[in-house]
Amino acid sequence: MEIVDLYDKDKKLTNMQVSRGVKVPKGYYRLVVHMCIFNKEGKMLIQKRAPHKHWGNKWDISVGGCAVAGETSGEAATREIKEEIGLDIDLTNTRCNFTFTFEDGFDDIYLINVDDIELSSLILQESEVIDVSWASMDEILTMIKNDEFIMYYESYIKLLFEFRNAIDMYSE
Template sequence: MEYWDLYDKHFQKLVRTHLRGEKMSQGIYHLVVHVCIFNQKGEMLIQQRQAFKEGWPNLWDVTMGGSALKGETSQQAAMREVKEELGLDIDLTNCRPSLTNHFEHGFDDIYFIHQEVDLSKLQLQYEEVQDVKWASQQEILELMREGQFIPYYESLINLFFEMRHSVGMIRESI
């Protein structure tokens, strides 16, 4: 069983938890995390979801995504999920999310990191991930147009690539 901490609309933690799979109450939210790993070529590490996964089976997705468990900070959840799904250790202890997105039932903290990763050394979690690869922005957009990538807004993927070097809404010179 997986339990999540619950939050109010101001992202203040409540003294309640939620069992994954149960219906969320109106005005109650949970925390989700995503990590996008970029290499020196400016490519993003993407993963292909397992064929038997509920929700978008066989589709490609950003590096990692998952829900924070009861008692976890955003950083702890992101580090755990990357370790579980890819067998990769990352350190986000002193990092803030690059972006936080609000969705119907929660908050989604998104981290952008730069790391060279040898794909042959990753240990993919069988229950979650069937494959990984590096992909350029254009390759991801093409996968989306072909229906092979989770149907994010194209502008969101463009924003991820645009923001990968900085935090905030002002473009810094690169």
């Protein structure tokens, strides 16, 4: 079972840890990361989640996961990209573009611009990801309305696309 570090309300590391999946104690927070990978046409790489996962068989943004004990946000992002889709993108010394908070955690978002990637060259972690595709913002919003994509707010998806070319973007 994976162990995760816990943070205080100011995103400072505490000396507390819990097993992944265990409810986070009140006043503590875990760290998750999401990476949105965009190609030169401005389309986002999306993944279809494995059937047994929470939100199984639904499409999601490029890559996401939980930081494990001892990992920084950038280290977790680098590991998750490699594990889920087989890409080597080093984010260990890269700041996230923004952080969202949710009930029991922080969600660090990385926006990544890449040269074209052949989908057939990606190595999918079958226990997590069953398919990948490139999608425009409008395609993703339609998929959300059709209950094919995780139910993100429309404004969140628009924010990801609108900020993909902002200063401090990671580019391959």
